[in-house]
Amino acid sequence: MENAVSVRELVLETSNLEVYSGMQYLDERMVTTEDISRPGLELTGYFDYYPEERIQLFGMTEISYGNKMSKEDRKKIMERLCGKDTPCFVVSRYLVVPAEMKEAADEHHIPILRSKLPTTRVSAKLTDYLSGRLAPKKSLHGVLMDIYGLGVLITGDSGVGKSETALDLIKRGHRLIADDRVEVHQQDEQTLVGEAPKILRHLLEIRGVGIIDVMNLFGAGAVRAKTDISVIIHLENWEKDKQFDRLGNGEQKELIFDVEIPKISIPVKVGRNMAIIIEAAAMNYRAKTMGYDATKAFERNLNALIDENSKQKK
CATH class of the missing domain: 3.40.50.300 (P-loop containing nucleotide triphosphate hydrolases)
Structure with missing residues (x-):
């Protein structure tokens, strides 16, 4: 695909990411925008404007909020977060990946990546890399x-x-x-x-x-x-x-x-x-x-x- 980066390239060319699950989908999923999404409103159930084509980044705030939800609600939200164009989920600080996220991601062939870096640094590094790779x-x-x-x-x-x-x-x-x-x-x-x-x-x-x-x-x-x-x-x-x-x-x-x-x-x-x-x-x-x-x-x-x-x- 022209002007796109595969998730495999993202992992190989940015040293701060590791694959948590979905290794077999790294070439299948493509990143087409440098914008990064932190799905805060989406966790509350608001999906009127959900940028599913962006990398979905989960930090301490998103994971903590998700942990307070019931298992059933968390499963529904994770299912809705798995859009057909969603390239991958990224979890910062080596936080524990919710089981419902993994189940939904596996079902929809979406890789989950993790990083030891704080959320803001992960976001900055991803944006910097993608702005260079996706620029005309x-x-x-x-x-x-x-x-x-x-x-x-x-x-x-x-x-x-x-x-x-x-x-x-x-x-x-x-x-x-x-x-x-x-x-x-x-x-x-x-x-x-x-x-x-x-x-x-x-x-x-x-x-x-x-x-x-x-x-x-x-x-x-x-x-x-x-x-x-x-x-x-x-x-x-x-x-x-x-x-x-x-x-x-x-x-x-x-x-x-x-x-x-x-x-x-x-x-x-x-x-x-x-x-x-x-x-x-x-x-x-x-x-x-x-x-x-x-x-x-x-x-x-x-x-x-x-x-x-x-x-x-x-």
Whole structure:
């Protein structure tokens, strides 16, 4: 199913969950929304709006309330909680799972998972995981690097030297996230996260050499699974008549999903060390985010010099 996560994936990819019952149904049940439901009103019998497609999370409050109900009422409520689209039940704090829940879940082929974590932490971890897995994804052509802790997406036409530049950056101690294809999803209103497709993870293609395994050649410290995208650096072939920003005051942005990402265009020319230039661009961008803008400092110094010269002429 497109844009869905199986309960098996949920268990395997989140370390805080274990299967209590329904192991045979893990592939059958799918999670399609990042929203988590704590069925409080439902335990009182109110089912006019029951989001059955959500993971149903039981904490101390829900289990304690259920334990005060009669066995017959508890059985009826658990039966109604088992919707045809309910992916699973999750019980926090290793609380005792009510027998009626297990009976109803087994009958309707719904897994029950448990966690030792408090309910709020379980909810936060599940939401964080599902928001990443279920978010719309876009595949971009480029190379994604971690440079001094910044996610730098290097773009440009095919053959401009993106992968070769990435290799130089790796040798200088920076980390590769993805080469050629970058899978991007929007984590929130201000954050884009990029990672490599599984088939390309840790791999880098160098023309004339072929495909190399960066992790195998340079070690685990040379790769990273994913990173937030902070800035785009676009490589363009140098043209004599084309104007490029020389002072750094021509700010560009690129819209990906609903997020605007700063963009820096750098001309590629024989003899230019692109790895060092990109490294410097990343450091300069970081300095700007920390409040220091070299371009503005230059403009202030220039204006001060003009004022000083004007006074001397008078």
